[in-house]
Amino acid sequence: MFFIITGSIIKLNANENPYGPSPQVGDVLHEFAYSDLNKYPPLSGSSLEKAIAEHYGVDEDNVLSGNSSDEVLAMCFRAFFNSDMPVLFPDITYSFYKVWCDFYGIPFEEIPLTSSLEIDVNDYISRDNGGIVITNPNAPTGIDMGLNVIEELVSRNTASVVIIDEAYVDFADISSVELTKKYDNLLITRTLSKSRSLAGLRVGYAIGSIELINALTAAMHSFNAYPLSSVSIKMAAAAVKDVDYFQATVNKIKETRNNTARALSNMGFRLTDSKTNFLFMTHTRINAKDLYEYLLDKNILVRYFSKERIDGYIRVSVGTDEHMKIFIDSVKEYMVNKNVI
Ligand SMILES: *Cc1c(COP(=O)(O)O)cnc(C)c1O
Numbered sequence: 001m002f003f004i005i006t007g008s009i010i011k012l013n014a015n016e017n018p019y020g021p022s023p024q025v026g027d028v029l030h031e032f033a034y035s036d037l038n039k040y041p042p043l044s045g046s047s048l049e050k051a052i053a054e055h056y057g058v059d060e061d062n063v064l065s066g067n068s069s070d071e072v073l074a075m076c077f078r079a080f081f082n083s084d085m086p087v088l089f090p091d092i093t094y095s096f097y098k099v100w101c102d103f104y105g106i107p108f109e110e111i112p113l114t115s116s117l118e119i120d121v122n123d124y125i126s127r128d129n130g131g132i133v134i135t136n137p138n139a140p141t142g143i144d145m146g147l148n149v150i151e152e153l154v155s156r157n158t159a160s161v162v163i164i165d166e167a168y169v170d171f172a173d174i175s176s177v178e179l180t181k182k183y184d185n186l187l188i189t190r191t192l193s194k195s196r197s198l199a200g201l202r203v204g205y206a207i208g209s210i211e212l213i214n215a216l217t218a219a220m221h222s223f224n225a226y227p228l229s230s231v232s233i234k235m236a237a238a239a240v241k242d243v244d245y246f247q248a249t250v251n252k253i254k255e256t257r258n259n260t261a262r263a264l265s266n267m268g269f270r271l272t273d274s275k276t277n278f279l280f281m282t283h284t285r286i287n288a289k290d291l292y293e294y295l296l297d298k299n300i301l302v303r304y305f306s307k308e309r310i311d312g313y314i315r316v317s318v319g320t321d322e323h324m325k326i327f328i329d330s331v332k333e334y335m336v337n338k339n340v341i
Contacts, residue, residue, distance in 0.1 A: 017197035069204025085130030142274025170195035172275035
């Protein structure tokens with residue numbers, strides 16, 4: 001078992017997986033024939049793309065891998081969102097969408113979440129747009145949309161590409177992979193950073209129609225023809241193939257998430273119904289920034305967002321049971337100090 005405790009720091013601020021990657025990833029690294037590094041890796045059709053296609057029951061032509069889903073997403077913005085019309089995404093979501101729009105000079109419109117911090121797809125369907133990108137389940141709220149809702153969005157918004165960023169989807173009970181077989185304008189992006197515990201390897205991928213994957217490949221190759229290294233391809237493929245380890249660690253994280261949510265709820269916190277590997281929590285009598293700083297002082301790292309509407313919340317990644325016990329005990333201690341309990 002590996003822990004993300006470095007020194008005495010408990011790192012619950014980046015949604016990293018507290019368990020190490022599959023031991024089979026280690027086997028690949030140990031057995032890797034380094035002499036093969038004299039050759040360039042395959043341009044496409046790598047063993048990783050094959051493994052992904054097989055795992056999800058799609059064709060290899062429907063898969064494109066890259067160095068992190070951040071890279072894949074950045075290429076998507078270049079390939080699909082390059083128009084004069086605004087790209088739509090929620091006002092509270094993954095912060096990089098805005099960064100890529102600014103970087104590429106793409107106009108965008110941030111669509112406010114509802115008062116319960118949910119996405120109402122009608123707000124998107126009714127607007128002319130140059131594309132839509134939605135994290136599902138959303139971050140940092142953790143709330144997911146059902147497949148029927150995604151289908152409604154994709155089927156009614158046919159004039160532009162809809163990207164569903166499924167960075168956390170393995171911790172939920174949904175996946176829009178099947179919808180990509182039905183809708184040409186839907187592209188999903190995934191990462192091995194969270195559920196496969198490979199944030200340090202930098203591997204992500206997209207699944208979509210052949211048309212979208214070809215357009216994305218063309219955009220990617222205009223930058224750099226050799227996106228993933230030979231070592232990364234083999235290690236990532238091993239992680240994708242080790243379904244048992246993946247299931248066991250994901251289930252454990254979900255169990256820890258649900259137990260932690262229950263404990264916090266009993267302490268008076270209000271939590272969103274998170275389907276991810278993090279919890280999003282608020283308390284009417286607690287100043288979130290103050291709690292964040294208190295925890296920081298105890299070497300427990302969580303996320304605080306100074307953004308309007310969510311500045312009363314703390315986002316905490318789900319670590320091991322031991323991490324979460326220390327976290328909860330420290331929050332209790334804070335509450336006692338502040339006379340909240
Ligand atoms: C973590 C995350 C990513 C990036 O994943 P990488 O593959 O590590 O770049 C993309 N989107 C969302 C919503 C994320 O949370």
